[in-house]
Amino acid sequence: MSLSSHVEELKKRHATLSEQVEEMQRAPGSSDAEIAELKKQKLRLKEEISRLEAAE
Structure with missing residues (x-):
């Protein structure tokens, strides 16, 4: 896997986590x-x- 594709994969995972955090913050009863x-x-x-981007 090239460095740039690895960075892109990490960015996708980051975006997914962002969505999960937003959903959990809106949901009542979510654990802090x-x-x-x-x-x-x-x-x-x-x-x-x-x-990684600094190393490119």
């Missing part, structure tokens, strides 16, 4: 801990994307 974990995953992906 689950939302926080998804946000942490998003941040890790964003940092990885930034790191």
